[in-house]
Amino acid sequence: MGLSEEEDNMEGNKAGVGVVIIIAIVVALSFSYVLTTPTGSQKQTIPSNPAxxxxxxxxxxxxxxxxxxxxxxxxxxxxxxxxxxxxxxxxxxxxxxxxxxxxxxxxxxxxxxxxxxxxxxxxxxxxxxxxxxxxxxxxxxxxxxxxxxxxxxxxxxxxxxxxxxxxxxxxxxxxxxxxxxxxxxxxxxxxxxxxxxxxxxxxxxxxxxxxx
The missing domain is CATH 2.60.40.420 (Cupredoxins -  blue copper proteins)
Incomplete structure (x- = not known):
């Protein structure tokens, strides 16, 4: 059975929302990658009373x-x-x-x-x-x-x-x-x-x- 015009529009809207969500996730991940830098494997403990x-x-x-x-x-x-x-x-x-x-x-x-x-x-x-x-x-x-x-x-x-x-x-x-x-x-x-x-x-x- 074919979908009505209204159902077609609803399916199209869902697809559009899904694409927008995916794009938003990709952008967010990219932004997070730019702003975060690993501190590497060396550990730092700052003494409270250094020489x-x-x-x-x-x-x-x-x-x-x-x-x-x-x-x-x-x-x-x-x-x-x-x-x-x-x-x-x-x-x-x-x-x-x-x-x-x-x-x-x-x-x-x-x-x-x-x-x-x-x-x-x-x-x-x-x-x-x-x-x-x-x-x-x-x-x-x-x-x-x-x-x-x-x-x-x-x-x-x-x-x-x-x-x-x-x-x-x-x-x-x-x-x-x-x-x-x-x-x-x-x-x-x-x-x-x-x-x-x-x-x-x-x-x-x-x-x-x-x-x-």
């Missing part, structure tokens, strides 16, 4: 970390036992992550990206794609050695090295050494003295330090 603390400022730009804001893809230096708070500012509205992994070398820093144990400190969703937005995440450097930090979306242009040095003797140091990341125009009057390192450190607002 050292440090705040490092980075600008996320597809052309390179800190592009137009100081030294591009700066080499960072910390003392083992340091909890670093990374404050990342979205610079170009592109998606970015801040991911860290043990390994890498001066001649081939990208080699560290392929090693197991990567940890995403800040995901695409956390950094956002809103220009000027600042997010922050922490990483505990519990072991000395060379680390690689990079953006998983732009792994060949946004990549740099981190050196974590062993420490001995007194644990009273309050300042972990760090590379010069920016010029005098970005200096704030944050002067600290390290008895262990026997030096003064002036912190820069763009994440750099000048050692005196």
């Amino acid at each position: 050292y603390t440090n705040t490092t400022y980075l600008w996320a730009d597809a052309a390179g970390w800190n592009f137009n804001h100081g030294v591009v893809n700066p080499t960072l230096n910390y003392t083992v036992g340091t909890v670093v708070t990374f404050k990342v500012t979205e610079a170009d509205t592109a998606p970015h992550t801040l991911t860290i992994n043990p390994g890498g070398s001066v001649s081939n820093p990208i080699s560290g990206e392929s090693r197991s144990g990567a940890y995403t400190v800040l995901s695409i969703a956390q950094i956002t794609q809103t220009k000027g937005h600042q997010s922050q995440g922490q990483f505990y450097f519990s072991k000395p050695g060379v680390y690689t930090y990079w953006c998983t979306v732009h792994p060949t242009t946004m990549v740099g090295l981190i050196y974590v040095n062993s420490t001995s003797g007194s644990s009273s140091a309050t300042v972990a050494p760090q590379s010069v990341l920016s010029g005098p125009s970005n200096i704030n009057p944050n002067l600290q003295y390290s008895s262990y390192l026997d030096m003064y450190t002036i912190s820069g607002t763009a994440g750099g330090t000048f050692e005196l």
